Amino acid sequence: MTSAPxxxxxxxxxxxEVAPCLAExxxxxxxxxxxxxxxxxxxxxxxxxxxxxxxxxLGLLYLVVAFAEIVAPYGTGDRNSREIHMPPQxxxxxxxxxxxxxxxxxxxxxxxxxxxxxxxxxxxERRQPLRFFCLGASYTFWGLFPGRFHLVCPPDGxxxxxxxxxxxxxxxxxxxxxxxxxxxxVGLLGITLSMTLGMAIGGVAGYxxxxxxxxxxxxxxxxxxxxxxxxxxxxxxxxxxxWSPIAVYFGxxxxxxxxxxxGLARSIRGKLLSLREEEFVLASRMMGASSGRIIRxxxxxxxxxxxxxxxxxxxxxxxxxxxxxxxxGLGLRPPxxxxxVLLNEAGNLNAVLLHPWLLAPVLPVILTVLTFNFxxxxxxxxxxxxxxx
Amino acid sequence: xxxxxxxxxxxxxPTLIAASILIFTIxxxxxxxxxxxxxxEMEARGESIxxxxxxxxxxxxxxxxxxxxxxxxWVGGMLxxxxxxxxxxxxxxxxxxxxxxxxxxxLSLGTIAFIWVLSFPxxxxxxxxxxxxxxxxxxxxxxxxxxxxxxxxxxxxxxxxNRLFDISIGGLMAPEYMDAPWSPxxxxxxxxxxxxPVVVIGTSGTAAMIRRLRANLLDxxxxxxxxxxxxxxxxxGRLLWKYPLRVSLIPFVADVGNLxxxxxxxxxxxxxxxxLPTTGPMLLRALRAQDTYLAGSFLMFLAVxxxxxxxxxxxxxxxxxxxxxxEERAQS
Numbered sequence: 001m002t003s004a005p006x007x008x009x010x011x012x013x014x015x016x017e018v019a020p021c022l023a024e025x026x027x028x029x030x031x032x033x034x035x036x037x038x039x040x041x042x043x044x045x046x047x048x049x050x051x052x053x054x055x056x057x058l059g060l061l062y063l064v065v066a067f068a069e070i071v072a073p074y075g076t077g078d079r080n081s082r083e084i085h086m087p088p089q090x091x092x093x094x095x096x097x098x099x100x101x102x103x104x105x106x107x108x109x110x111x112x113x114x115x116x117x118x119x120x121x122x123x124x125e126r127r128q129p130l131r132f133f134c135l136g137a138s139y140t141f142w143g144l145f146p147g148r149f150h151l152v153c154p155p156d157g158x159x160x161x162x163x164x165x166x167x168x169x170x171x172x173x174x175x176x177x178x179x180x181x182x183x184x185x186v187g188l189l190g191i192t193l194s195m196t197l198g199m200a201i202g203g204v205a206g207y208x209x210x211x212x213x214x215x216x217x218x219x220x221x222x223x224x225x226x227x228x229x230x231x232x233x234x235x236x237x238x239x240x241x242x243w244s245p246i247a248v249y250f251g252x253x254x255x256x257x258x259x260x261x262x263g264l265a266r267s268i269r270g271k272l273l274s275l276r277e278e279e280f281v282l283a284s285r286m287m288g289a290s291s292g293r294i295i296r297x298x299x300x301x302x303x304x305x306x307x308x309x310x311x312x313x314x315x316x317x318x319x320x321x322x323x324x325x326x327x328x329g330l331g332l333r334p335p336x337x338x339x340x341v342l343l344n345e346a347g348n349l350n351a352v353l354l355h356p357w358l359l360a361p362v363l364p365v366i367l368t369v370l371t372f373n374f375x376x377x378x379x380x381x382x383x384x385x386x387x388x389x
Numbered sequence: 390x391x392x393x394x395x396x397x398x399x400x401x402x403p404t405l406i407a408a409s410i411l412i413f414t415i416x417x418x419x420x421x422x423x424x425x426x427x428x429x430e431m432e433a434r435g436e437s438i439x440x441x442x443x444x445x446x447x448x449x450x451x452x453x454x455x456x457x458x459x460x461x462x463w464v465g466g467m468l469x470x471x472x473x474x475x476x477x478x479x480x481x482x483x484x485x486x487x488x489x490x491x492x493x494x495x496l497s498l499g500t501i502a503f504i505w506v507l508s509f510p511x512x513x514x515x516x517x518x519x520x521x522x523x524x525x526x527x528x529x530x531x532x533x534x535x536x537x538x539x540x541x542x543x544x545x546x547x548x549x550x551n552r553l554f555d556i557s558i559g560g561l562m563a564p565e566y567m568d569a570p571w572s573p574x575x576x577x578x579x580x581x582x583x584x585x586p587v588v589v590i591g592t593s594g595t596a597a598m599i600r601r602l603r604a605n606l607l608d609x610x611x612x613x614x615x616x617x618x619x620x621x622x623x624x625x626g627r628l629l630w631k632y633p634l635r636v637s638l639i640p641f642v643a644d645v646g647n648l649x650x651x652x653x654x655x656x657x658x659x660x661x662x663x664x665l666p667t668t669g670p671m672l673l674r675a676l677r678a679q680d681t682y683l684a685g686s687f688l689m690f691l692a693v694x695x696x697x698x699x700x701x702x703x704x705x706x707x708x709x710x711x712x713x714x715x716e717e718r719a720q721s
Contacts, residue, residue, distance in 0.1 A: 222411070230657055230691060235418075349551065375533065
């Protein structure tokens with residue numbers, strides 16, 4: 001021991017003669033000894049690369065949600081009657097002379113009178129370079145500030161539909177980006193509600209015990225024996241048709257949140273009950289810690305990481321709930337745009353067979369659910385390092 | 390066991406009553422009732438409707454009596470096997486759901502069989518060959534299966550089958566059998582069409598079951614008693630079959646009860662996508678048309694199914710797991 005003396009050396013001796021096991025562990029003990037639960041949690045989480053990657057992806061996704069108007073090349077309702085059901089346009093990076101500004105070919109349109117179909121063919125002779133950081137379609141950012149700035153705009157006098165257009169000539173990519181705002185926030189709002197309820201009710205049950213606990217457990221059991229999806233359907237069918245889109249949005253969120261809390265409350269109650277019996281709680285009680293200190297410094301941190309993990313794992317269920325409800329026509333309705341609404345508008349099988357790009361919203365739904373699951377698994381493993389696999 | 394059973398069944402009674410009140414409230418939530426929806430629809434089409442006829446219908450359906458009376462009437466009827474009257478079909482609910490209920494049962498049982506048959510060997514392999522390439526691959530596929538929502542899977546499969554193979558995978562029987570009475574040909578046709586919804590609905594359940602079984606088996610494999618048995622020279626295969634496998638089978642039994650209602654309600658949206666003649670599309674239609682008793686009785690049926698399922702799992706668990714039996718003995 002030639003370096004600076006360990007600041008905690010008055011607590012224990014690192015002399016191998018005195019305490020061989022401590023001396024052996026001292027490198028690790030020094031590394032982890034004084035770290036908070038939070039720091040430990042993150043250092044464990046960071047080791048799971050897939051989970052970190054998912055977190056970065058979701059972070060980017062929510063950034064897109066925040067700045068949807070700027071990221072999307074078109075507005076959500078911008079129609080073009082000359083570009084109905086236009087197939088996706090390819091973006092070209094390589095011209096004959098090598099790497100250039102990304103460009104698209106303009107599309108030629110003619111009506112096939114024999115089959116009564118619109119036919120679009122790319123005009124490979126002409127090239128239209130895309131514009132970046134540009135002024136394009138006007139919008140009101142979050143419904144508050146008017147603006148025209150976009151990350152990418154269609155070329156001058158041309159159009160840019162990398163995922164094609166729908167039956168009203170609206171850009172599918174832009175609608176997916178705008179729809180993300182509804183689809184991705186439903187889960188966050190719903191989980192906030194469900195967490196608040198679950199923590200309050202589960203906390204009371206786990207803390208008070210006795211008759212209150214018994215009563216709450218019965219209520220939780222009642223909720224658990226009700227079939228989730230049909231109940232969602234029944235409740236959203238009960239939302240009045242006359243409600244404004246915003247009211248329906250909050251209504252759906254409320255339904256998803258109100259039916260999700262029993263599971264969370266149950267796991268919080270169980271976790272609280274088992275944590276209370278842990279040896280480290282007993283140890284700190286024997287060292288004279290007050291109950292307040294035990295709750296703040298030992299129970300809550302141990303519970304928080306567990307809570308974050310189970311919340312993350314419940315979000316995809318809610319996103320899927322909204323998507324499924326809107327898809328079968330019981331959830332949100334146009335003019336609101338969400339991924340479920342987009343899939344609903346894709347319409348019947350025949351329409352999709354003719355215009356397969358209308359199925360594009362399936363991809364962001366699956367990616368979001370998958371990354372939320374990866375991230376939630378990573379968080380759960382970090383929260384509970386003793387649970388194997 | 391007898392006393393335990395009795396206590397469990399008695400506990401179910403208040404839960405059932407609470408569930409029925411909750412379901413009835415939800416079903417009654419939309420403003421108006423079936424007749425007012427009907428009148429509004431007919432007026433929108435410019436048809437006039439005889440007020441006398443409305444009054445007679447109101448009287449006949451008991452729509453004028455108070456909500457409490459309507460509720461008591463509904464619950465009282467269910468106790469003697471009368472599930473109310475479907476306004477839209479103008480038939481008793483039991484007649485409306487008849488065939489659909491059977492097809493739902495066939496589909497659900499088929500899905501559960503699929504889940505078990507597939508997940509058991511895969512989980513067994515994954516746990517005993519941990520971290521091998523095939524295990525990692527299977528785990529990843531399982532993750533995909535868990536994350537891909539089944540109604541979207543149905544939608545994509547429907548599309549791909551049509552696009553690539555030019556076949557229609559929707560429906561649960563060939564079109565010519567749709568309204569035909571039951572015959573051997575119709576049954577055969579149902580079985581031919583069954584596998585697509587079974588795979589679609591069963592994927593996530595299979596993935597979840599593999600994960601649980603694998604984790605459970607891994608837990609057991611690392612317990613000291615396994616090391617002891619191995620040290621004493623028990624052959625690996627015999628050891629696996631005789632001890633850890635039996636313990637890890639508990640989730641199979643525990644899920645008997647949970648699986649059935651999950652499969653029934655989870656299949657609802659899939660059935661709508663694949664246009665299956667099961668209870669899912671029926672529920673959707675009933676909810677839209679405010680066909681109160683049809684929707685309510687079906688929801689109640691699902692709730693009872695869940696409760697009975699949980700009861701069955703509890704009993705089965707008590708039968709196979711001596712630890713749980715011991716706990717009960719200590720309690721009573």
